[in-house]
Amino acid sequence: MIGGYNEEDWLYQEIFSKDPNEAIQEAFDLLGFPGSGDWSSYMVEEISLAYRRQCLRGHPSRGGSARNYLKLQAAMELIRAFGHETSEEEAMSPRKRTFVxxxxxxxxxxxxxxxxxxxxxxxxxxxxxxxxxxxxxxxxxxxxxxxxxxxxxxxxxxxxxxxxxxxxxxxASDAEIKKAYRLVAMQCHPDKGGDKAEFQELHEAYEKIMEQRRSSANLAKSGGGPMPSSDEEVEPVDPKPKAPEEDAEASPDDAASADGEAASDEADAKKDERGEEDATDAQLLAKSSKAAEEASRYAKTAADFAHQAAEAAETARSGRDTHRDALPLTKSIAHSAIVLTLTVVKAVRVVGYATMDVAAQCRLAARKFTAESCADCSTEAMTLGLEALNAALSCAEVTEVTAAELSRDSDDVEEVLAERFLGAAVRASLAAASASNAAMSAAIAAVEGNRQCIQAAQPPEGAKPQENAEAEEKSVQSEDESARSESTSEPGDAEPAGARAGARAETAEExxxxxxxxxxxxxxxxxxxxxxxxxxxxxxxxxxxxxxxxxxxEVSCEAKGKVQMLLRDYAHEVQLELEQFDQYSNLAEDLPLALKQSGLLAPLLQRQVLAIPVCPKARVLKMAALYDLQMTFQVLEQEIFSFARRRMTEGAVDLEPLEVVIEKVHKELQSYTDGAA
Structure with a gap:
């Protein structure tokens, strides 16, 4: 719900709990630059090169640890902060980013x-x-x-x-589930004075669990596809990168750099880096191909099971029409349609994840190979992958409702019950068909995106090898000079080579x-x-x-205390920002505007709601509100709002603009918990 990366405890222990000098020392040591407070003998390029090499070598997608990779990034940020005075050359460097x-x-x-x-x-x-x-x-x-x-x-x-x-x-095992069901059922059974609705909910939950487990076991025995068990989450494309099998083989350059033999030689280091970049290109294509193949395979699985669900619904319809007394058979077939639809949900979810992974690789390829077709495919795959995930979610909701209908006890006559069971089977099959269609569209987009990535990575026909580029350029220059020396100024002659080169450059820029x-x-x-x-x-x-x-x-008191302490620090920073406004400022406008532009409160005070705020302070505020809403209000009041009121009162200005801001903050934070503190 918050959208943050929850590693604050680990980062604090590893880095921010230490003395600054110790943290800087460890940061330089991590990048391979030992020293005792004086690192002036090292070039900026050396440190940057070492950082890039370690990033390539230790990236989670290549088998590295996510925490170690995060620590490496934090170390580089500490080094940048330590050497914040940049040289003129660095300031003018095209790599310097100014937009945040x-x-x-x-x-x-x-x-x-x-x-x-x-x-x-x-x-x-x-x-x-x-x-x-x-x-x-x-x-x-x-x-x-x-x-x-x-x-x-x-x-x-x-x-x-x-x-x-x-x-x-x-x-839990089946025996543990049955034991828990009997224990709770004895307590809430209507004959024992319990609530009938609660007992019915308990019974439906038990039936749902056992039906899921039976269906998963049947699928595994019949070989109905590579689907996981009901309590096993399918994650073909983990948003947190992990070590893929295709990365098991390292290039010779990777091996040399891993041995550390080229650490002191800048030329060898650059060679290693080029080799690692080539491996990264191959890795990009391997990931894209694997995800596209996975999307195709599971889209076919979804289509097969959706077809079986439709056949089950049709069988239930024909059985009801031909055998009026076959109520148990109709209910059993409806159950089968629901089980098949649950399998479709899992398969479509896999397709959505895989297609989104292809979209991510297309986006990387569009930047790396400057291929416009990859950018278009990235957008298409992203859209259809999200639609597949949404379709899987909608199908799961429909399946849950229809399963509840089959489990619900009723005193209706058999014809009414048969109609209800048939309706449940039909709705489940239609949901399965809709989700399967979304998966097929997403899989097609994934395959096309993978094809565009492969084409973008291939050099154009007739392209010269990289090592001959310099020689070719010199040859072209000599030919141009020769052509210029032999050319005349008479009308009708060919356009000078210099003009052609300028036209080519202009076209490339456009x-x-x-x-x-x-x-x-x-x-x-x-x-x-x-x-x-x-x-x-x-x-x-x-x-x-x-x-x-x-x-x-449950949230421990220790966790609540940590978040509230961090929130209090951030709120105090906002108070310090407000102190810059004195009696000569336009307090009625300046103070509310400062609150609206502060990193802590800005996302809460905009017309457009942000699902994931950029500033981590705002995410901490969200977390604090979820943990303890009233305490969050109290911290904001003590550190920010009461101080702002006092300032505006001393300046004899209207408090209404400030109160509007405060009310908006309270309303937004309240919406996170729907009033549940």
């Missing part, structure tokens, strides 16, 4: 219409477009990861809700600008779509947890 995407800039981006974003892209220079696209790319990748995480979490909550009603863990504009427009559309869909899923999580409060995990 904050929450206010993100809100502005989301509020732009497609036409307004396109007009703005036409006016911006290429360098500015590159910076903007780079920032949006990073944020969109974060959205993609979080979208897959929250969809998986919703699925897990739905699957675990029945277990929570019984008070057992999802990995093509680069066009690619950046296209990427800018695609980023804008994907950003708006993802933000809206994540907001919807966050609302679904809140509603589901409000209806199933037994699934809300």
């Amino acid at each position: 995407l904050d929450d206010l800039a993100l809100v502005r981006e989301l509020e732009l219409s497609n036409s307004e974003a396109a007009m703005e892209a036409d006016r911006l220079p290429v360098a500015r477009l590159e910076e903007l696209n780079r920032a949006l790319d990073e944020y969109i990748l974060r959205q993609m990861c979080f979208k897959s995480e929250i969809v998986a979490e919703i699925a897990r909550l739905h699957e675990n809700s029945a277990y929570s009603i019984l008070g057992v863990a999802p990995d 093509a680069a600008l066009k690619r950046q504009i296209t990427q800018r427009n695609n980023n804008h559309k994907v950003l708006q779509r993802l933000n809206a869909e994540i907001l919807t899923h966050q609302q679904n999580v809140r509603q589901f947890l409000q209806a199933n409060r037994q699934l809300i995990p």
Whole structure:
């Protein structure tokens, strides 16, 4: 719900709990530059090269540890902060980034219409477009990861809700589940004075669990596809990168760099880096191909089981028409249709994840190989992958409702019951067909995206090898000089070679600008779509947890205390920002505006709601509100609002603008918990 990366405890122990001098020392040591406070003998290029090499070698997608990779990034940030005085050459370097995407800039981006974003892209220079696209790319990748995480979490909550009603863990044995059911049933049975509705809910939960387990066991025995068990989450494309099998083989350059033989030789280091980049290109294509193949395979599985669900529904219909007294048979066939539909849900979910992974690889290929076709395929695959995940979620909800209908006791006559069972089977089969169609569209987009990645990575026909580029350039220059010396000034002669070269350069610049504009427009559309869909899923999580409060995990007092202490520090920083305004300032406007622009409160005070705030302070505020809403109000009041009121009262200005801001903050924080402190 928050959208943050929850490693604060580990990072604190590893880095931020230490003395600054010790932390800097360890950061340099980690990058391979020992010293005792004086690292002036090392070149910036040396440190940057060492950092890039370790990033390539230790990236989680290549088998590295996610925590070690995070620690490496934190170490580099500490070194940058330690040497914050940049040289003139570094300041003028084209690698220096000046645009930072904050929450206010993100809100502005989301509020732009497609036409307004396109007009703005036409006016911006290429360098500015590159910076903007780079920032949006990073944020969109974060959205993609979080979208897959929250969809998986919703699925897990739905699957675990029945277990929570019984008070057992999802990995409990059948015997433990039966024992828990009997124990709770004795307590809430209507004959024992219990509530009939609660007993019915308990019975449905037990039947749902056992039916899921039976269906999974039957599928495993019959070899009906490579589907996991009911309590096993399918994660073909983990948003947190893991070590793929295709990365098991390392290039010779990787092996040499791993041995550390080229650490002191800059030329060898650059050679190693080039080799690692080549391996990264191969890895990109391998990931894209694997994800596309996975999407195709599971789309076929979804289609097969959707077809079987439709046949089951048709069998139930014909059985009802021909055998009026075959009520148990109709109910059994309806159960089969629901079980088949649950299998479709899992398969479609796999297709959605795999297609989103292909979209991510297409986006990387579009930047690396400057292929416009890859950028278009990335947008298409992203859209259809998300639609597949949404279709799987909708199908799961329909299946849950229809399963409840089959389990519900009723005194209706047999004809009415048969009609209800048949309706459940038909609805399940239709949901399966809809989800299967979405999976097939997503799989087609994944295959096309993989094809475009392969084409973009291949050098054009007739291209010269890299090592001959310099010689070819010299040859072209000599030919141009010879042509210029032999050319005459008479009319009708061919255009001078220099003019042709200028035309080629101009064309290349125009093509680069066009690619950046296209990427800018695609980023804008994907950003708006993802933000809206994540907001919807966050609302679904809140509603589901409000209806199933037994699934809300307990939060320790220690965890609450840590978050509230961090929130108090952030709130005190806002107070220090407000102290800069004196009696000569326009307090009625300046103080509320400062609150609206502060990193802590800015996301709460905008017309456009952000699903994932950029500033970590805002995410901490969200977490604090979820942990303890009243305590969060108290901290904000003590550190910020009371101070602002006092300042405005001393300046004899109207408090109404400030009270509007305070009310808006309270309302937004209240909405996270629906009033549950």
